[in-house]
Amino acid sequence: MSMNEREPVTRPSVSQIGASAPSGATEATSASSTNPALLLENVSCWYGGFRAVRDVSLAIPRNKVTALIGPSGCGKSTLLRSINRMNDLVPGFRMEGEIAFEGTSVHARATDVIDLRRRVGMVFQKPNPFPKSIFENVAFGLRLLGETTNLHGLVEESLRAAALWDEVKDKLDQPGLSLSGGQQQRLCIARAIAIRPDVILMDEPCSALDPKSTLQIEELMRKLIRDYTIVIVTHNMQQAARASDYTVFLTMGDDRAGYVVEQGETGKIFTAPQQQLTADYVSGRFG
Amino acid sequence: MAGVSTAHRPDSAAATRRGEALIEFLLRASAAIGIITTVGIVTVLLVEAIFFFGEVSPVDFFTGTRWSASILPYAFGVIPLITSTLMIAFIALVLAVPLGVLAAVWMSEFASQRVRSIIKPVLEILAGIPTIVYGFFAITVITPLLKATILPDLGTFSALSAGIVVGILVLPLVASLTEDALRAVPRGLREGSYALGATRWETVRRVLLPAALSGIAAAVILAMSRAVGETMAVVLAAGTNPQLTLNPTESVQTMTAFIVQISLGDTPTESIQFKALFAVGATLFAITFTLNLISAWLVARYRNVYE
Amino acid sequence: MSTQTTTRRKVANALFGLLAFLAIFASLITLVALLIDVVVRGGSSVDLQFFTSAPSRIPAKAGILPALVGTLWVTTLVAIMTFPIGVAAAIYLEEYAGRGRWSRLLRINISNLAGVPSIVYGIFGLALFVRLLGLGRTVFAAALTLSLLILPVVIISSMEAIRAVPPSQREAAYALGATRWQMVRRALLPAAAPGILTGIVLAVGRAVGETAPLILIGAVTFVTFVPVNPFEDKYTVLPIQIFNWAGRPQAAFQEISAAAILVLLVLMFLLNLVAVILRARLSRTIQW
Numbered sequence: 001m002s003m004n005e006r007e008p009v010t011r012p013s014v015s016q017i018g019a020s021a022p023s024g025a026t027e028a029t030s031a032s033s034t035n036p037a038l039l040l041e042n043v044s045c046w047y048g049g050f051r052a053v054r055d056v057s058l059a060i061p062r063n064k065v066t067a068l069i070g071p072s073g074c075g076k077s078t079l080l081r082s083i084n085r086m087n088d089l090v091p092g093f094r095m096e097g098e099i100a101f102e103g104t105s106v107h108a109r110a111t112d113v114i115d116l117r118r119r120v121g122m123v124f125q126k127p128n129p130f131p132k133s134i135f136e137n138v139a140f141g142l143r144l145l146g147e148t149t150n151l152h153g154l155v156e157e158s159l160r161a162a163a164l165w166d167e168v169k170d171k172l173d174q175p176g177l178s179l180s181g182g183q184q185q186r187l188c189i190a191r192a193i194a195i196r197p198d199v200i201l202m203d204e205p206c207s208a209l210d211p212k213s214t215l216q217i218e219e220l221m222r223k224l225i226r227d228y229t230i231v232i233v234t235h236n237m238q239q240a241a242r243a244s245d246y247t248v249f250l251t252m253g254d255d256r257a258g259y260v261v262e263q264g265e266t267g268k269i270f271t272a273p274q275q276q277l278t279a280d281y282v283s284g285r286f287g
Numbered sequence: 288m289a290g291v292s293t294a295h296r297p298d299s300a301a302a303t304r305r306g307e308a309l310i311e312f313l314l315r316a317s318a319a320i321g322i323i324t325t326v327g328i329v330t331v332l333l334v335e336a337i338f339f340f341g342e343v344s345p346v347d348f349f350t351g352t353r354w355s356a357s358i359l360p361y362a363f364g365v366i367p368l369i370t371s372t373l374m375i376a377f378i379a380l381v382l383a384v385p386l387g388v389l390a391a392v393w394m395s396e397f398a399s400q401r402v403r404s405i406i407k408p409v410l411e412i413l414a415g416i417p418t419i420v421y422g423f424f425a426i427t428v429i430t431p432l433l434k435a436t437i438l439p440d441l442g443t444f445s446a447l448s449a450g451i452v453v454g455i456l457v458l459p460l461v462a463s464l465t466e467d468a469l470r471a472v473p474r475g476l477r478e479g480s481y482a483l484g485a486t487r488w489e490t491v492r493r494v495l496l497p498a499a500l501s502g503i504a505a506a507v508i509l510a511m512s513r514a515v516g517e518t519m520a521v522v523l524a525a526g527t528n529p530q531l532t533l534n535p536t537e538s539v540q541t542m543t544a545f546i547v548q549i550s551l552g553d554t555p556t557e558s559i560q561f562k563a564l565f566a567v568g569a570t571l572f573a574i575t576f577t578l579n580l581i582s583a584w585l586v587a588r589y590r591n592v593y594e
Numbered sequence: 595m596s597t598q599t600t601t602r603r604k605v606a607n608a609l610f611g612l613l614a615f616l617a618i619f620a621s622l623i624t625l626v627a628l629l630i631d632v633v634v635r636g637g638s639s640v641d642l643q644f645f646t647s648a649p650s651r652i653p654a655k656a657g658i659l660p661a662l663v664g665t666l667w668v669t670t671l672v673a674i675m676t677f678p679i680g681v682a683a684a685i686y687l688e689e690y691a692g693r694g695r696w697s698r699l700l701r702i703n704i705s706n707l708a709g710v711p712s713i714v715y716g717i718f719g720l721a722l723f724v725r726l727l728g729l730g731r732t733v734f735a736a737a738l739t740l741s742l743l744i745l746p747v748v749i750i751s752s753m754e755a756i757r758a759v760p761p762s763q764r765e766a767a768y769a770l771g772a773t774r775w776q777m778v779r780r781a782l783l784p785a786a787a788p789g790i791l792t793g794i795v796l797a798v799g800r801a802v803g804e805t806a807p808l809i810l811i812g813a814v815t816f817v818t819f820v821p822v823n824p825f826e827d828k829y830t831v832l833p834i835q836i837f838n839w840a841g842r843p844q845a846a847f848q849e850i851s852a853a854a855i856l857v858l859l860v861l862m863f864l865l866n867l868v869a870v871i872l873r874a875r876l877s878r879t880i881q882w
Contacts, residue, residue: 516711
């Protein structure tokens with residue numbers, strides 16, 4: 001299917017997001033429909049001369065799980081990592097377009113990237129706890145902020161919120177690396193939420209985990225959206241269907257750059273997609 | 288949601304940036320010490336050598352075949368020192384290269400993991416022994432051994448004794464660098480050869496050694512550089528007789544031995560001998576630096592081929 | 595293929611294996627011979643009196659006290675000086691410098707310095723520290739010179755230790771809002787510490803055995819008193835004491851030279867042991 005034959009990509013207006021409230025949502029206030037947590041407009045990303053992402057426009061709704069799905073190589077992770085400017089670490093990376101977080105542009109000169117990363121946290125594909133104790137892992141971000149008085153309390157809260165407290169409360173001084181894979185990932189989640197970000201970005205957080213741990217983390221995500229907005233990149237369509245409220249489907253164009261094919265409420269995307277490509281992908285015909 | 292004490296710090300962002308800049312400056316200054324040292328070494332050697340060449344012509348220095356720095360009539364032809372240095376280095380390489388390459392081949396292709404884990408530490412220990420101890424070993428074991436077995440007329444000091452001991456000294460270097468070079472050869476080459484029914488020796492001779500040749504050459508040249516720069520072992524074993532000879536049973540003086548000789552004496556700092564120290568030092572530096580560059584270039588070449 | 599050729603090839607193979615094994619064996623034998631020679635020759639001279647006396651014209655009365663103290667002084671100062679500078683330079687080259695021409699030049703420069711003969715460092719130290727800066731023939735000048743000598747080695751091994759830390763660790767720290775220095779100090783260095791410390795201890799071990807540079811910068815060969823002020827006093831070190839005794843023809847001096855070698859080797863062995871223990875201890879919590 002060439003570019004010319006495709007139907008025009010539907011770009012959701014901000015009002016559309018709140019209008020179709022997902023059934024699994026715990027709370028759909030009017031604030032979230034007109035006040036997305038993140039707004040991406042015409043975002044393109046380059047690694048040197050190679051364009052990885054083309055003209056992506058998205059609105060990420062507040063306090064929901066938004067899943068970015070699509071075949072591998074279509075720029076989902078690149079897009080995710082642009083939000084908290086982790087791509088700044090990659091030499092030769094360039095971004096055009098606008099990413100707005102709480103109304104201010106992420107790439108503006110006045111934006112303090114350190115502060116941005118405190119408010120937009122990230123969990124990585126392979127769990128990467130520090131070679132420190134469980135306690136020190138969770139406390140890492142708190143210590144960066146100069147927090148000293150209430151460390152224990154905050155660490156416990158975060159571990160509870162990450163559904164890990166009961167398993168580690170008696171061994172907080174054990175190395176984080178002594179935990180199992182699923183526990184390590186929950187530790188990384190606890191570490192990320194300890195500093196109370198507004199948004200949590202998750203880059204295929206379950207791809208290195210066994211099915212049981214995967215389900216645990218999906219359950220955790222559903223609980224976390226009470227306090228956080230979550231954006232998750234996932235290869236696993238069933239996971240997206242199970243755990244997300246809102247889904248964005250990207251694919252790779254002929255120029256090998258990723259673009260948004262369709263986005264909308266998860267239920268609709270999977271049962272009644274508007275694009276043929278989407279239908280093909282979610283039914284497993286490619287990718 | 289319990290609050291984190293410092294939620295938002297826009298004012299301290301500038302302070303953080305200043306602190307980070309200061310730290311980066313300090314770190315960069317530390318790294319710059321490397322450049323400063325190189326520039327310093329080159330400058331010192333060059334300047335002092337120029338002072339020397341104000342009194343002794345460079346032509347006499349580089350082409351003269353008589354060296355007599357302490358005994359009148361003075362002569363400052365550096366050729367005897369260079370030939371002595373090279374002769375000892377050559378003897379060392381004759382010993383170290385075949386044995387070192389064989390050892391590396393054995394460790395890389397023949398030995399079991401368990402045996403390798405014993406041999407590698409042994410080689411590392413050999414490499415770590417101070418060179419003064421090797422010098423001692425030369426005069427207490429090697430020279431008597433040579434006298435007792437094949438060279439009964441051997442003097443207390445000889446280039447041969449020094450060369451043997453320096454060979455032992457650089458053997459671990461040759462072995463470990465050759466092992467690196469062999470390891471860089473892709474498995475596919477080995478497997479292809481074995482699949483055609485070649486024995487291990489044949490694979491080594493026809494496939495591996497040719498493939499690792501640049502790396503082995505680099506190892507040899509680096510070992511030569513090490514041997515040329517070696518001081519204490521040759522001072523103790525070869526003596527301080529700056530004669531122009533190719534006879535390894537004679538006592539000779541290397542460049543490094545001359546430098547030590549002048550330092551040990553009470554030579555006044557403005558004397559010609561003291562200046563000669565720097566001139567010889569500069570020559571030594573130039574030779575080893577060139578050898579190191581060649582070796583590094585060879586390593587870069589084989590790394591590029593396989594990585 | 596005739597069986598005759600095959601047999602010949604197999605024999606050649608076996609012969610080669612034997613030859614290679616003998617090469618290894620020769621190395622082993624040499625090491626053992628060296629150690630045995632030193633132990634046999636010098637073992638009996640190592641007693642308390644040996645440790646507590648000064649050198650003397652009478653071998654039986656001679657001891658290594660000034661030399662040992664000098665070695666300890668120099669070694670300690672070298673360790674103190676190279677640690678911060680070496681690690682700082684390594685951090686800069688690995689984390690702050692780009693991959694551009696300037697940083698490549700810095701790296702190549704460090705590699706080159708690592709290959710410069712130690713006697714050249716002695717010459718440089720003589721010209722710069724002893725004469726130009728007027729520090730004289732003191733422990734301090736010796737420590738500065740040896741620090742320059744082992745600095746490239748410390749930098750290279752620290753760089754390797756830092757490089758061994760996976761990028762995911764840096765990303766984790768950055769994602770939590772760390773500045774570059776915060777990432778280095780709180781995440782990177784703790785993880786690289788075993789490798790860095792091991793490298794420093796091994797490099798200092800090398801400095802302990804250095805002789806030529808110290809002869810150049812004026813370590814005296816016959817010192818009867820113990821240095822107290824590192825900025826003023828004359829001094830000697832163990833390798834030079836060994837050199838001094840080894841150069842004397844009398845067998846008795848050869849014996850005490852061997853004894854001093856034993857002490858030196860034990861000292862270096864202990865340092866290596868410390869390095870091994872450090873690495874084992876600290877890396878217990880680090881399993882990538």
